[in-house]
Amino acid sequence: MSTSFNQELQDRLVRYAAIDSQSDENSPTAPSTEIQFDMLNLLRDELNAIGAQDVELTDYGVVLATIPGTVKGPTIGFLAHVDTAPQFNAEGVKPRVIKGYNGGDITFPDDPELTLSPSEHPYLATKQGHDLITASGTTLLGADDKAGVSIIMTMARHLLENPDIKRGPIRIGFTPDEEIGRGVGTELPKDLAVDFAYTLDGSEVGEIIYESFSADRAVVTVKGVSIHPGWAKEKMVNAAHLAAKIVQTLPQATLTPETTEGRDGFLHVTDLNGGSSEMEIKLILRDFERDGLEAKGELLRKVCDAVQASEPRAEIHCEITPQYRNMRYWLEDDMTPVDLAIEACQAHGIETVADPIRGGTDGSRLTEMGVPTPNIFCGMQCIHGPLEWISVQDMATAADVCLTLATLAAEKQAK
Numbered sequence: 001m002s003t004s005f006n007q008e009l010q011d012r013l014v015r016y017a018a019i020d021s022q023s024d025e026n027s028p029t030a031p032s033t034e035i036q037f038d039m040l041n042l043l044r045d046e047l048n049a050i051g052a053q054d055v056e057l058t059d060y061g062v063v064l065a066t067i068p069g070t071v072k073g074p075t076i077g078f079l080a081h082v083d084t085a086p087q088f089n090a091e092g093v094k095p096r097v098i099k100g101y102n103g104g105d106i107t108f109p110d111d112p113e114l115t116l117s118p119s120e121h122p123y124l125a126t127k128q129g130h131d132l133i134t135a136s137g138t139t140l141l142g143a144d145d146k147a148g149v150s151i152i153m154t155m156a157r158h159l160l161e162n163p164d165i166k167r168g169p170i171r172i173g174f175t176p177d178e179e180i181g182r183g184v185g186t187e188l189p190k191d192l193a194v195d196f197a198y199t200l201d202g203s204e205v206g207e208i209i210y211e212s213f214s215a216d217r218a219v220v221t222v223k224g225v226s227i228h229p230g231w232a233k234e235k236m237v238n239a240a241h242l243a244a245k246i247v248q249t250l251p252q253a254t255l256t257p258e259t260t261e262g263r264d265g266f267l268h269v270t271d272l273n274g275g276s277s278e279m280e281i282k283l284i285l286r287d288f289e290r291d292g293l294e295a296k297g298e299l300l301r302k303v304c305d306a307v308q309a310s311e312p313r314a315e316i317h318c319e320i321t322p323q324y325r326n327m328r329y330w331l332e333d334d335m336t337p338v339d340l341a342i343e344a345c346q347a348h349g350i351e352t353v354a355d356p357i358r359g360g361t362d363g364s365r366l367t368e369m370g371v372p373t374p375n376i377f378c379g380m381q382c383i384h385g386p387l388e389w390i391s392v393q394d395m396a397t398a399a400d401v402c403l404t405l406a407t408l409a410a411e412k413q414a415k
């Protein structure tokens with residue numbers, strides 16, 4: 001089946017990746033950037049053109065559509081995000097196809113210094129003979145998550161042309177602003193109207209993710225006492241020094257992103273802004289377990305309290321806000337969506353891996369809001385940077401798995 005999808009997937013990803021749709025976490029609007037509508041409008045039009053039903057672009061910037069079922073079965077959602085990461089240049093992406101990869105080092109036309117080497121990227125070493133897509137060296141590619149978009153569009157087109165394929169109703173959702181954690185608005189679960197869903201936003205073939213971080217964000221404000229430095233003796237309280245003290249007192253040889261992996265969580269100082277009169281420290285707190293996350297919040301509060309105690313004239317506030325929670329807490333009550341994905345992989349002879357993701361997905365929020373949404377691989381590698389690449393054949397495998405999954409779900413319900 002896969003070979004028939006290769007060309008379409010390649011064409012779609014090349015076309016979508018060239019459209020700049022980067023999100024911006026500093027923008028207060030929803031979607032965060034106007035350019036995301038270039039993708040959203042295009043996808044709405046293409047879904048209409050292939051004959052999808054109920055196609056709409058909601059006022060909160062999500063494209064929704066229905067692929068009608070051919071038999072009774074659960075309604076399944078397939079989701080991908082249209083925005084690309086704000087962490088790296090995404091303007092003027094020039095996707096390039098390397099047909100039948102020869103297994104050697106890959107160089108980039110727009111940056112001669114840059115090399116993508118199979119010796120440093122073991123997964124690449126396994127892709128000899130595949131057709132690869134990369135950017136040109138100065139931008140990211142945006143396979144994250146236009147690979148997901150391409151797979152879902154290809155699958156939708158294929159199902160609409162083949163009404164003999166058994167499946168229940170399928171709902172499609174293309175969301176904005178996933179990369180800045182604002183992809184899932186409060187109305188999405190109701191408007192999506194599915195029994196369960198999948199995000200196509202993962203990497204290696206076989207990866208089925210149903211565990212994400214639990215995440216809080218924290219903002220610490222430090223108010224000092226401001227006064228002309230010439231008359232400051234015994235009066236000034238410098239907020240910059242106190243903020244530095246807080247950062248310095250937090251763990252550094254442990255519990256940071258750069259010193260942890262696997263199932264360990266961390267506290268991460270992301271921003272330090274302000275001046276001598278007032279400072280703001282932004283942090284993110286991550287852990288796979290609720291207690292672990294709570295302990296990290298407690299640690300931060302203790303550090304703030306200690307620095308406050310050292311300088312009572314300052315005002316130090318620490319505010320911790322929940323972001324998302326490990327989707328396992330909900331999925332473990334009913335593993336059906338996960339089991340289906342694993343079974344679909346097995347039907348294609350693919351070994352599955354379920355390593356917990358050290359991050360969140362749109363599925364983390366959706367699952368918490370009542371729509372169980374594990375994440376399925378689509379092949380993307382080295383995301384958010386100039387080395388980003390993907391194998392067309394990996395994308396085709398993901399499409400095959402999703403089609404099998406839809407049929408399996410319907411067959412199970414029929415029993």
Ligand SMILES: [Zn+2]
Pocket residue numbers: 081144145178201
């Ligand atoms: Zn993504």
